[in-house]
Amino acid sequence: MILKELVREYTSASVLNDVFSKLEQSESTRALLRGVSGSSRSVILSALMQKRKGFLVVVGENNEDAGYLYNDLVQINGIDKVFFFPSSYKHSVKYGQFDPSMGILRTDVLNKVFSTSEKEKEFCIIVTYPESLLEKVSTKDNLSKNTLKLNVGEEVDMSFVIDVLLFYTFERVDYVYEPGQFAVRGGIIDVFSYANEYPYRINFERNRVESIRTFEIETQLSKQNVKCVVIIPNLNKEEKEGIPFLDYLPKNTIFDFNNYNECKQRIQQISKEITNSCDT
Structure with missing residues (x-):
């Protein structure tokens, strides 16, 4: 049984x-x-x-x-x-x-x-x-202030997202490989949130979130399409x-x-x- x-x-x-x-x-x-x-x-x-x-x-x-x-x-x-x-x-x-x-x-x-x-x-x-x-x-108040949620189809300026990530003390790198990092290539932001096992690849079309996918660190290849992303910095240090x-x-x-x-x-x-x- x-x-x-x-x-x-x-x-x-x-x-x-x-x-x-x-x-x-x-x-x-x-x-x-x-x-x-x-x-x-x-x-x-x-x-x-x-x-x-x-x-x-x-x-x-x-x-x-x-x-x-x-x-x-x-x-x-x-x-x-x-x-x-x-x-x-x-x-x-x-x-x-x-x-x-x-x-x-x-x-x-x-x-x-x-x-x-x-x-x-x-x-x-x-x-x-x-x-x-x-x-x-x-x-809870600190978590709320340090949480950025993005949805597919949402109107948002890509530069605003970058500014928020820098404010959250995310490190800008060429390739994302650990939590707390993000990378920018053209209209794409790769970001490794402390709220998910895999990093996210957010594709922008002008000022609109076109798609969001998780991806593998080793291969940098896309893994799964998702409808939304929750980005949270390292709050454990506080x-x-x-x-x-x-x-x-x-x-x-x-x-x-x-x-x-x-x-x-x-x-x-x-x-x-x-x-x-x-x-x-």
């Missing part, structure tokens, strides 16, 4: 209906499920989210554990419903080595939360771990003036921990290590 079939079985289970009812009654309800191991955690959580809309934050014990959870949840729900929210640093936050690829994933999640209306009848699952939750994120990620989420967000107390202790331990490393 595949995972999706198990989800259908759990969806109609009486125990899950009881948990769902309690969660809907109060925003501060806690539920403890015993005997859950392996992929059954992902199956149960997926079945629960089939019954409701909104956000579910699944907290793994560490990066590796979160990765296994993410893979299971994607297999069940699809990649468009599950997002990974990692630490933006290589190895550990205490070493302070920023990883651009992780920055993309974090910004993608922030943009998803920020742009999702409470009226939308869909669910979204965010998988993370203690180290990532410790880091602050950009405020985390010291930011807010906790949990403050970003709606009040009806569900949180899942394998062990809440251990997660809390892990965050406190990392915070202490960072403080000690700064003092030495």
Whole structure:
């Protein structure tokens, strides 16, 4: 029996209906499920989210554990419903080595939360771990001020887009190969936003967006046509003036921990290590 079939079985289970009812009654309800191991955690959580809309934050014990959870949840729900929210640093936050690829994933999640209306009848699952939750994120106001959205067919001056990218501190280069860069060739702007896995190629016809495509970095060849683009700079560098990620989420967000107390202790331990490393 595949995972999706198990989800259908759990969806109609009486125990899950009881948990769902309690969660809907109060925003501060806690539920403890015993005997859950392996992929059954992902199956149960997926079945629960089939019954409701909104956000579910699944907290793994560490990066590796979160990765296994993410893979299971994607297999069940699809990649468009599950997002990974990692630490933006290589190895550990205490070493302070920023990883651009992780920055993309974090910004993608922030943009998803920020742009999702409470009226939308869909669910979204965010998988993370203690180290990532410790880091602050950009405020909603700052994200809004540093977001440029372009749509195919939109009337916009190409020079205006270039000015905005420079204001966002994007680096102008000959060829785009990493986040935070853009290149201009004739009526085309290539830009690598921190809100997408692949860079965008925006084709202008006079003062109109003619087409938008993603493209491969290695070959510089077009990959997929899209209707719109969201351009966001690196906001992770402003985390010291930011807010906790949990403050970003709606009040009806569900949180899942394998062990809440251990997660809390892990965050406190990392915070202490960072403080000690700064003092030495």
